[in-house]
Amino acid sequence: MHAALKKMPIGVFDSGVGGISVLKHIRAILPEEDLLYFADSRYAPYGNKSPEFICDRAIVLSDFLLARGAKSLVVACNTATAAAVTMLRDRYSLPIIAMEPAVKPAAAATKTGVIGVLATSGTLKSAQFAGLLEHYGQHVQVVTQACHGLVECIERGELDADSTKALLQTYVQPLLDAGADTLVLGCTHYPFVRHLIEELVGKDVVLVDTGAAVAKHLKHRLEDAGLLADAGPSGRVRFWTNSQAPDATLVISQLWGVAADVVVLESADIRA
DSSP states (O other): OHHHHSSOOEEEEEESSSSHHHHHHHHHHHHOOOOOEEEGGGGGGGGSSSHHHHHHHHHHHHHHHHTTTTTTTOOHHHHHHHHHHHHHHEEEEOOOOEOOOOOHHHHOOOSSSSEEEEHHHHTTTTTTHHHHHHHHHHHHHEEEEOOHHHHHHTTTTTOHHHHHHHHHHHHHHHHHTTTTTTEOOSSSGGGGGHHHHHHHHTTTEEEEHHHHHHHHHHHHHHHTOOOOOOOSOOOOOEEEEOOOOOOOOHHHHHHHSOEEEEEEOOOOOOOO
């Protein structure tokens, strides 16, 4: 049975296309694994949705991926992690890996004692984030910034647009003014505009995200469970999205870096 399970895919989901930033790290560290990715773009961003709504979406997306054979789930979304991961782990008996804004490494990296956190309002209001601040933020000043509208820019593939850069400027500048020398990218969408943020903040400000750490944690969990795919050819990567944008496939391919195998679902309800 274990041999058959090893061949099963890893399921990854996010409120939209942002989790592809995590998927790229997973692909780099686990090239033999088959990967399934669901972009719940019809409902992006999750940051302004209720915890109850996000929990419902998390169950729907998990069931969708499990129905396609997922041996493990990665919740590639900080807001969904905060709202739903405890419930998911109670509900499903398989490895579930989740996100966490990188407050701990940022607190270790800062020299000024001030770290800035860019995230959605849902993440910043969560009990999980409050817990991180309590554990790791006691000896540093943490300045937070909810980035309204930024996820939508990235969902549209506007990674180099002047309007995206201008929006980022309004969010980054207050953190710099507060003395932050380390910025946490607290949403999986934000690494796709890392180059714009670097232009705005300069080389002396450290940017931290958790995509690579999540991929490494996934690998360790699969190793411990005896579920790692055997060495062999590169695995297949498949994408689903319920985006209503006419260029949804193009945006996913743009973010993935090569032409992607994308199924665009027209129905908002994927339970059927």
